[in-house]
Every structure is written in structure tokens, then in C-alpha cells.
Amino acid sequence: MLNVLIVSDEAKAIYALFSSGHFTLHARDSKQAKAVIGKDFEELGKYDIAFLDLSLEDWHQKLLELRLEMPVVAFSDADIRKAVEAMKLGASDFLLKPLTSEDVSGVIIKYRKKILTHKYGFDEIIGLSPPMQEVFGLIKKAAASESNVLITGESGTGKELVARAIHRWSPRNDKPFIAINCSAIPDSLLESELFGFEKGSFTGANYTKKGLLELAHGGTVFFDEIGDVSPLFQTKILRVLQEGEIMRIGGMRQIKVDVRIIAATNRDITSACRKGGFRDDLFYRLNVINIHLPPLRARTEDIPPLSRHFLKKHAAKRKDIFIKCVSQDVVHLLMDHSYPGNVRELENIIERAISFANGPEILTADLPPFLTQSSSRKKIPIPRLRDAIAGLERELIISALNESDGNISHAATTLGMYRQQLQRKLRSLKIAT
Numbered sequence: 170m171l172n173v174l175i176v177s178d179e180a181k182a183i184y185a186l187f188s189s190g191h192f193t194l195h196a197r198d199s200k201q202a203k204a205v206i207g208k209d210f211e212e213l214g215k216y217d218i219a220f221l222d223l224s225l226e227d228w229h230q231k232l233l234e235l236r237l238e239m240p241v242v243a244f245s246d247a248d249i250r251k252a253v254e255a256m257k258l259g260a261s262d263f264l265l266k267p268l269t270s271e272d273v274s275g276v277i278i279k280y281r282k283k284i285l286t287h288k289y290g291f292d293e294i295i296g297l298s299p300p301m302q303e304v305f306g307l308i309k310k311a312a313a314s315e316s317n318v319l320i321t322g323e324s325g326t327g328k329e330l331v332a333r334a335i336h337r338w339s340p341r342n343d344k345p346f347i348a349i350n351c352s353a354i355p356d357s358l359l360e361s362e363l364f365g366f367e368k369g370s371f372t373g374a375n376y377t378k379k380g381l382l383e384l385a386h387g388g389t390v391f392f393d394e395i396g397d398v399s400p401l402f403q404t405k406i407l408r409v410l411q412e413g414e415i416m417r418i419g420g421m422r423q424i425k426v427d428v429r430i431i432a433a434t435n436r437d438i439t440s441a442c443r444k445g446g447f448r449d450d451l452f453y454r455l456n457v458i459n460i461h462l463p464p465l466r467a468r469t470e471d472i473p474p475l476s477r478h479f480l481k482k483h484a485a486k487r488k489d490i491f492i493k494c495v496s497q498d499v500v501h502l503l504m505d506h507s508y509p510g511n512v513r514e515l516e517n518i519i520e521r522a523i524s525f526a527n528g529p530e531i532l533t534a535d536l537p538p539f540l541t542q543s544s545s546r547k548k549i550p551i552p553r554l555r556d557a558i559a560g561l562e563r564e565l566i567i568s569a570l571n572e573s574d575g576n577i578s579h580a581a582t583t584l585g586m587y588r589q590q591l592q593r594k595l596r597s598l599k600i601a602t
């Protein structure tokens with residue numbers, strides 16, 4: 170069952186074109202539509218596809234808001250200019266008035282598959298869990314704005330996927346998306362890579378080369394692994410952000426570059442700022458919108474839909490057999506694992522299992538041994554608080570005693586305790602002196 174939203178003054182007539190057995194229809198005239206659009210995403214989130222009448226006065230605004238949530242099919246009288254404008258603004262399709270029932274069902278069939286995959290996530294990013302739903306909301310907001318974005322999260326959590334989705338959903342989507350792996354560019358090549366060079370500017374510069382920032386003009390630059398860059402790199406990027414201009418090596422003039430910056434890191438960049446390893450001013454410029462991707466172990470409910478997604482993605486690699494699903498036991502084992510490599514690790518496990526499987530279902534025997542051996546199967550257990558504190562006390566006391574060559578008075582001073590107090594601790598923790 171699909172939820173179709175019709176936004177038109179002629180909503181009733183269009184409503185009649187749908188065969189109501191397959192669709193739940195929400196027909197709205199323009200007044201009602203105003204009450205829906207722009208109020209909050211939650212209500213719009215109920216719909217799967219929208220039909221928007223371009224004869225409504227404020228159709229531009231409505232389209233911009235609707236397209237963030239669902240495919241929008243625009244329709245109007247024969248007006249090429251309007252049709253082109255609507256497609257540019259992000260309409261997914263265009264139909265001519267008067268609509269026929271073949272028109273509408275044709276479009277619905279076309280988008281059905283896309284719509285249904287959307288239900289498990291957003292634009293190829295799978296995630297049912299509340300933290301991922303929050304991430305999807307942030308992606309939409311970031312796409313609609315021009316602000317810089319900093320994506321943080323452990324390795325393999327999907328940072329690059331999110332960066333690409335922001336670009337795809339932004340008005341810059343017909344311009345380049347240039348991903349720059351910052352840690353792979355040595356300082357010696359930095360300027361020629363980022364800013365380019367003029368012919369003859371140095372020995373070997375036999376031609377003029379545009380830099381990556383210039384190539385991205387009008388689009389989005391993705392600075393990946395920004396937490397690992399040198400102080401020189403930081404200074405160069407900061408200047409571009411401040412001035413919106415670059416100069417090629419050997420160039421005579423500044424060149425304006427209009428780029429939207431998305432950066433990503435798996436490092437704790439705030440602590441790098443505190444320790445002086447990362448410039449505060451650059452951090453604040455990049456971190457206008459922060460999207461944090463939680464580790465997979467903090468959203469285990471995403472593991473089953475992700476596994477199905479990767480199964481579909483990689484099943485085609487087996488030409489001899491069609492692998493359809495994973496067994497229930499496998500799902501349990503997958504949900505029990507703690508994934509230090511996050512989603513990338515899960516994808517690798519599924520891909521490997523596909524090549525090992527002997528039937529249409531993935532079984533436990535197809536999983537790597539570290540998942541099936543019981544000792545490593547359990548997540549790292551969280552110790553009871555009291556045990557953890559006792560362990561820590563023990564360690565500190567032993568190292569203070571070692572440092573003071575077993576002298577209890579000295580060790581007590583180092584630890585900031587009275588001698589009698591330490592002696593009581595030694596007895597209770599059964600530490601021999």
C-alpha cells in the first residue's frame with residue numbers, strides 16, 4: 170500500500186483516476202496543502218510519492234520542500250518552460266494535463282521499487298534505528314542549506330556515503346562532487362593538487378593544470394580524513410574557506426571558486442583542537458552542521474536490513490546459484506558481534522558468505538570462524554562498576570608501590586592517602602607487599 174499525496178486545486182478529479190485498491194490517497198486542495206507543507210517533516214514523512222500541480226501559485230516552494238521527502242511528479246498544461254524549471258528544481262517526473270489513469274499508474278509502477286527501498290533508509294543508506302533516522306533528517310537539512318558539514322564517526326560507519334547523499338540531494342547535484350583523500354596528498358604536492366599550476370611555472374610544468382578545487386566549481390568538495398592533515402594543509406584550506414578564491418602555482422590572478430565543503434574524520438577532532446593538533450578556527454568553519462554516525466554496535470536493529478541490503482548488492486557475484494536470504498541462526502550471530510570495522514565489516518562478512526554458500530540460504534557454516542567460535546562471539550562484556558573500580562585501584566596501588574620500591578609510606582604519599590588507609594586497601598584487595 171502506497172501513500173500518495175495529491176497537491177492540486179483539482180485534487181478530487183485526480184483522486185478519481187487512481188484505483189483505490191492499491192493506494193491510500195491523500196488529496197489536498199491548495200489550502201489544505203499549505204497546512205501540511207513546511208509544517209514539519211514528520212507529517213510529510215507519511216507519504217511515499219507526491220503529485221504536484223504546477224498551476225498552484227507557490228509551486229516552487231512546495232516542490233522544494235516535498236522533494237526532500239519523496240519523489241515528486243509535477244504536472245501542468247503544455248508549458249515547456251515550467252516543465253524544465255520543475256525538473257531543474259528536483260521534480261522526479263513531469264506529466265501533461267489532463268492526467269489519465271494510465272499516466273498515474275505508469276508513474277506509480279515506475280517509482281514503486283524506488284519508494285519501497287526507501288522505507289529501510291534513505292537514498293541507499295540503510296537504517297531503521299532512531300539514531301540513523303536522526304542522521305537522515307540532518308542529511309535533508311544539510312542538503313537544503315549551503316553550510317559546511319563535518320561528518321564524524323568510526324571507520325566504516327558510512328561517512329562517505331552520507332557526504333555523497335548530501336550532494337545528490339542538494340541544488341548542486343548537477344555539478345561535480347570531488348572527493349579528496351587528504352591524508353594521501355603529501356605537503357609537497359598539496360598546492361599543485363588543490364590549486365593547479367600554470368604552464369611553465371616550474372620545470373616539468375609543460376601544460377596548465379586546473380586544481381581539484383577549481384574542477385569542483387559550482388559543486389561540492391569532500392575533504393575525507395581531514396583529522397589527519399598537516400598544519401600547512403589546514404592553513405591552505407582555511408584561506409580558501411575565508412576568501413573563496415585560489416591562485417594556481419605560477420598564476421597571476423586569483424580565481425573565484427564556489428564550492429560547498431563537506432569534511433569527514435574518524436578522529437576525535439575536538440580533542441585534537443584542545444591539544445593543538447588541529448586549528449580551532451578551521452574546526453569552527455567546518456563544523457557548522459555536525460553529523461555523527463554512531464558505531465554499528467550502538468544500532469543493532471540495523472543489522473538485519475543491512476544484511477539483506479548487502480545480500481542483494483552482492484548476490485549477483487554468484488553466477489551458479491541465486492542466494493536469497495540468511496538463516497535465522499546467522500541473523501542471531503550477526504547481531505551478537507561487536508563490529509570494530511562497523512558497516513564495512515558487516516558488508517565483507519556477507520560478501521564472503523555469498524561466495525561460500527552452497528544453497529539459496531546463507532548458513533552459519535558460511536560465516537568466518539571468528540563469528541561462530543563461542544569465545545569470541547559474545548560482545549565484550551561490561552564489568553560491574555565495583556569490579557572495574559577495584560581493578561583500577563589495584564593497578565594504581567601496585568604501580569605506586571613499584572615506584573617506591575615497596576615503601577608503603579611513600580606509596581601512600583604518591584597516591585594522596587594516609588598510610589593506614591593504604592594498608593587497609595592492601596588487605597582488602599589482597600595485595601602482598
Ligand SMILES: Nc1ncnc2c1ncn2[C@@H]1O[C@H](COP(=O)(O)OP(=O)(O)OP(=O)(O)O)[C@@H](O)[C@H]1O
Binds near residue numbers: 293296516
Ligand atoms: N547505512 C549504510 N547503508 C548501506 N551501506 C552502508 C551504510 N553504511 C556504510 N555502508 C557501506 O559500508 C562501506 C563503508 O562506508 P564508507 O566508505 O562510507 O565508510 P567511512 O565512514 O567513510 O569509512 P572510513 O572512515 O574507513 O573511510 C561502503 O561500502 C558503504 O557503502
Ligand SMILES: [Mg+2]
Binds near residue numbers: 328393
Ligand atoms: Mg571514508
